[in-house]
Amino acid sequence: MANYVASIGMEVHAELATRSKMFCRCPVAFGGEPNTRVCPVCLGLPGSLPVPNRQAIEMVIRTALALNCKIAMHSVFHRKNYFYPDLPKGYQVSQYGETNPLGYHGWLELANGKRIGIRRVHLEEDTGKLMHLPNGGAGVDYNRAGVPLMEIVTDFPPDITNEEEAKDYLVELRQILVWLGVCDGKMEEGSLRCEPNISIRPEGTETLGTKSELKNLNSFRSVQLGVQFEIRRQAATLDAGGTLLQETRGWNEANESSYAMRIKETENDYRYFPDPDLIPMVFDDAYIEGLRNAMPELPLAKSQRYQRDFGLSIKDAERLLQDRETAEFFEEAVAMKGDPKGICNLMISEFAKQLNEAGLSPRQSNISPAHLVQLANLLASDTINSKVGKEVFAEAFKSGAMPDAIVDERSLRQIDDHGPIVESVKAVLAANAEVVERYRGGQTGVAGFLVGQVMKMGQGRFNPQLVQQLVREELERT
Numbered sequence: 158m159a160n161y162v163a164s165i166g167m168e169v170h171a172e173l174a175t176r177s178k179m180f181c182r183c184p185v186a187f188g189g190e191p192n193t194r195v196c197p198v199c200l201g202l203p204g205s206l207p208v209p210n211r212q213a214i215e216m217v218i219r220t221a222l223a224l225n226c227k228i229a230m231h232s233v234f235h236r237k238n239y240f241y242p243d244l245p246k247g248y249q250v251s252q253y254g255e256t257n258p259l260g261y262h263g264w265l266e267l268a269n270g271k272r273i274g275i276r277r278v279h280l281e282e283d284t285g286k287l288m289h290l291p292n293g294g295a296g297v298d299y300n301r302a303g304v305p306l307m308e309i310v311t312d313f314p315p316d317i318t319n320e321e322e323a324k325d326y327l328v329e330l331r332q333i334l335v336w337l338g339v340c341d342g343k344m345e346e347g348s349l350r351c352e353p354n355i356s357i358r359p360e361g362t363e364t365l366g367t368k369s370e371l372k373n374l375n376s377f378r379s380v381q382l383g384v385q386f387e388i389r390r391q392a393a394t395l396d397a398g399g400t401l402l403q404e405t406r407g408w409n410e411a412n413e414s415s416y417a418m419r420i421k422e423t424e425n426d427y428r429y430f431p432d433p434d435l436i437p438m439v440f441d442d443a444y445i446e447g448l449r450n451a452m453p454e455l456p457l458a459k460s461q462r463y464q465r466d467f468g469l470s471i472k473d474a475e476r477l478l479q480d481r482e483t484a485e486f487f488e489e490a491v492a493m494k495g496d497p498k499g500i501c502n503l504m505i506s507e508f509a510k511q512l513n514e515a516g517l518s519p520r521q522s523n524i525s526p527a528h529l530v531q532l533a534n535l536l537a538s539d540t541i542n543s544k545v546g547k548e549v550f551a552e553a554f555k556s557g558a559m560p561d562a563i564v565d566e567r568s569l570r571q572i573d574d575h576g577p578i579v580e581s582v583k584a585v586l587a588a589n590a591e592v593v594e595r596y597r598g599g600q601t602g603v604a605g606f607l608v609g610q611v612m613k614m615g616q617g618r619f620n621p622q623l624v625q626q627l628v629r630e631e632l633e634r635t
């Protein structure tokens with residue numbers, strides 16, 4: 158058995174989150190009655206003329222900038238010719254060439270610092286969808302035909318060398334797209350589709366092996382499993398003295414295995430040529446610089462800043478960076494002079510839990526950044542303990558009342574005075590003489606029960622550390 162090195166290229170298609178299609182005014186939406194969002198342009202009827210969607214072009218350029226690409230200041234659309242029933246025009250409008258795509262020669266940085274080279278980011282249009290009909294026939298739904306589609310392709314030769322990196326790349330890329338608002342990232346609805354190509358070569362050799370491409374992967378998990386499966390399948394074939402074909406393979410989710418679909422077309426088969434119906438796109442520096450300056454801080458940079466400036470762990474930072482709204486909410490609270498660690502703790506525990514149960518996003522809830530700042534301060538100053546903090550949060554979440562007001566109204570401030578606590582300790586010990594005997598007989602573990610009883614008497618408001626200390630003192634007094 159030889160040792161092999163894998164090379165994995167990633168081709169990602171992302172449907173852009175525009176309101177209308179790429180070259181017509183038909184709306185973009187998921188699902189619905191087939192063939193209800195179509196017109197002569199996206200059906201490719203003779204005589205119809207396409208008009209490019211400016212917003213889609215801008216989304217691709219913004220993505221290209223986020224991926225550290227060069228921008229093609231002059232860029233054209235090509236026709237990619239092939240026949241398939243889901244492609245009404247008989248060609249797909251796409252972008253061909255090395256430096257013609259809107260973005261080219263960039264990179265994406267993984268959390269571990271490794272850079273994955275990006276070869277191109279280009280703009281094209283989606284195809285329709287073939288579907289099986291209840292009567293056993295087949296139909297085509299053209300609602301998706303002409304939806305703006307961005308294709309992002311990694312460098313050749315590839316930088317990704319295993320299934321874990323392939324998944325990490327996709328996770329990170331998806332986060333950036335969602336962050337920029339250019340794609341909803343819904344893999345289960347096909348908004349984001351990934352086709353990895355995989356080849357292996359014996360360790361110590363340079364020439365890349367024959368690659369296979371996997372189609373129809375619709376989750377991070379299937380990308381990871383699919384790449385792993387292909388690496389193993391190819392190694393087994395080579396070890397057995399077999400030859401690999403350059404082919405496109407499907408992924409069977411249920412069996413977790415791939416199957417041959419077709420021998421891969423070469424680029425020449427597509428007969429690319431510039432689309433004569435579409436004028437070239439020409440940009441000036443001011444336009445591109447304007448877009449560059451308006452770029453939001455991206456998730457990886459934010460994560461690094463949260464760790465550096467706020468002392469958060471990478472795990473905590475990443476939880477705050479699940480989506481842009483959550484991150485902005487957190488930053489607003491910190492800007493109000495809140496304690497970052499305390500606010501983070503509230504956000505990833507109580508707040509996240511309540512939002513999840515209610516099916517709301519932070520801004521849709523009754524909680525504002527000011528609520529978090531107040532509650533974090535109440536906890537940090539020991540004005541209330543963490544148990545009361547949960548109650549206060551639940552009440553604020555329900556009614557929108559401010560934590561300070563809830564604490565005052567319900568007299569929830571923590572009691573730190575020895576007087577009332579000692580009184581309760583004495584009462585509890587007197588009422589539990591048998592337990593006290595057991596303690597004095599050496600079963601010191603029963604102290605916890607007594608502490609709980611005292612806390613109950615104090616309705617959760619007694620300072621827990623003080624209660625523990627006073628219970629011990631009282632028990633040790635003979």
Ligand code: ZN
Pocket residue numbers: 178181182183194195196197198199200303
């Ligand atoms: Zn249309």
Ligand code: MN
Pocket residue numbers: 170281308
């Ligand atoms: Mn494509």
